[in-house]
Amino acid sequence: MELAEYHALKTLPTPAGPLAYKPGAPGLDDPAYALLARVADPGGGRALDLNPGVGTVALALLRRGLAVTAWEDRKSALRVLEENARRHPGLAVQAALPWQVPAAALDAVALVLGADRGNDWVRAQLAAATFALVPGGELWLAGSKKLGFERYLRWARELVGPGEVVARERGARVAVLQKERQAPAPAAEMRTFEAILRGRTHRFGVLPGAFSAGEVDPASRLLLEHLPPLASGERVLDLGGGYGALALPLATEGAEVTLLENSLAALESARHNFAQAGLDAELLHSDVDSALQEPGGYDIVVSNPPFHVGGHVVLDVAEAFVAAAHLHVRPGGRFYLVANPFLKYERWMHGRFGNVQTLYAGRYKVLVSEKTA
Numbered sequence: 297m298e299l300a301e302y303h304a305l306k307t308l309p310t311p312a313g314p315l316a317y318k319p320g321a322p323g324l325d326d327p328a329y330a331l332l333a334r335v336a337d338p339g340g341g342r343a344l345d346l347n348p349g350v351g352t353v354a355l356a357l358l359r360r361g362l363a364v365t366a367w368e369d370r371k372s373a374l375r376v377l378e379e380n381a382r383r384h385p386g387l388a389v390q391a392a393l394p395w396q397v398p399a400a401a402l403d404a405v406a407l408v409l410g411a412d413r414g415n416d417w418v419r420a421q422l423a424a425a426t427f428a429l430v431p432g433g434e435l436w437l438a439g440s441k442k443l444g445f446e447r448y449l450r451w452a453r454e455l456v457g458p459g460e461v462v463a464r465e466r467g468a469r470v471a472v473l474q475k476e477r478q479a480p481a482p483a484a485e486m487r488t489f490e491a492i493l494r495g496r497t498h499r500f501g502v503l504p505g506a507f508s509a510g511e512v513d514p515a516s517r518l519l520l521e522h523l524p525p526l527a528s529g530e531r532v533l534d535l536g537g538g539y540g541a542l543a544l545p546l547a548t549e550g551a552e553v554t555l556l557e558n559s560l561a562a563l564e565s566a567r568h569n570f571a572q573a574g575l576d577a578e579l580l581h582s583d584v585d586s587a588l589q590e591p592g593g594y595d596i597v598v599s600n601p602p603f604h605v606g607g608h609v610v611l612d613v614a615e616a617f618v619a620a621a622h623l624h625v626r627p628g629g630r631f632y633l634v635a636n637p638f639l640k641y642e643r644w645m646h647g648r649f650g651n652v653q654t655l656y657a658g659r660y661k662v663l664v665s666e667k668t669a
Contacts, residue, residue, distance in 0.1 A: 302616040312355035316379040319612035320372040323349020327468040328408045332438035335463045341403030349373050351380045353406045358387050369393050369560035372583040394424035395482040402428045409439035416504035423482035426455040429475040438470045445469045493545040501568050502539050505561035515660045516541045516600045519634035522655045522662045526551050535599040539565035542598050547575045556582035585620040592624040597631045615644050622648040631665045
């Protein structure tokens with residue numbers, strides 16, 4: 297897949313009108329989104345879609361006459377939502393995190409549970425939904441039975457009030473709950489920990505929703521172990537850099553770091569970590585390389601790339617990371633990647649760079665390619 301194809305928006309006809317979408321943006325083929333879009337029918341007023349993805353549910357609510365705000369933290373989804381808002385006046389889009397919701401301002405909240413991002417993220421979503429609803433407001437909750445919907449529904453009842461499952465289909469569930477009690481303001485509880493990486497101790501804080509929130513991912517550790525020593529001033533691009541597990545140690549060694557990250561929760565964590573360490577870096581909210589305006593001249597590109605979207609393997613995303621690395625590394629520069637063995641990055645890297653070397657093979661693999669021209 298070429299980068300232009302990955303970034304291009306496509307259009308799908310839906311009962312609520314034309315829906316923009318793209319590879320890497322969540323929610324399009326998810327049964328929970330489809331079921332909630334079909335059955336959610338709040339009485340009216342102001343609604344918040346707290347996990348909109350490409351906007352399937354938000355457009356359905358808009359068609360039913362509600363004033364809808366789509367509240368999203370993933371850049372891949374935000375790019376799509378902004379186009380859908382342009383096509384569908386009345387839909388507002390906000391780049392934000394769940395705990396930033398206003399107090400008691402909304403008549404309805406639609407929420408497809410983000411179980412793939414961890415229990416702390418789900419708790420934050422539920423707390424935010426409860427806080428944002430007016431007394432008597434409705435929470436329309438959707439999720440997968442296999443991903444703990446019944447457990448999360450119990451949590452929601454404890455926070456919001458009574459509610460029952462109103463629809464079931466293909467393992468997806470939808471419940472409606474009514475707010476009956478006051479709710480405390482949601483808080484972002486940052487997990488903090490220390491890790492020894494490349495011979496130095498680093499301190500990390502990680503917000504809910506970011507990957508590997510409790511410890512540095514073993515694959516990232518492995519990649520750092522196989523990177524050569526860096527010269528001061530070397531330009532490093534970290535694609536999908538999360539909260540900075542790769543970028544922070546490299547910046548400590550004197551590298552000039554640019555970190556690109558899709559998740560705003562992870563990016564805000566990285567900003568916190570670099571500020572705490574007293575280090576400067578360019579930290580950008582980005583769908584793969586969308587935040588870079590032109591090809592870069594980086595000496596090294598590193599990545600522990602994601603390959604899941606909403607819990608599903610999406611190879612278009614993985615391939616786009618390799619294409620972006622090739623575009624932004626200078627001739628003579630190198631691209632280092634760590635991945636699960638079953639993903640065939642070797643084929644994509646050799647296709648782009650003309651060479652690929654395996655530095656380590658085991659539970660994970662570490663690969664490197666050099667840009668020769």
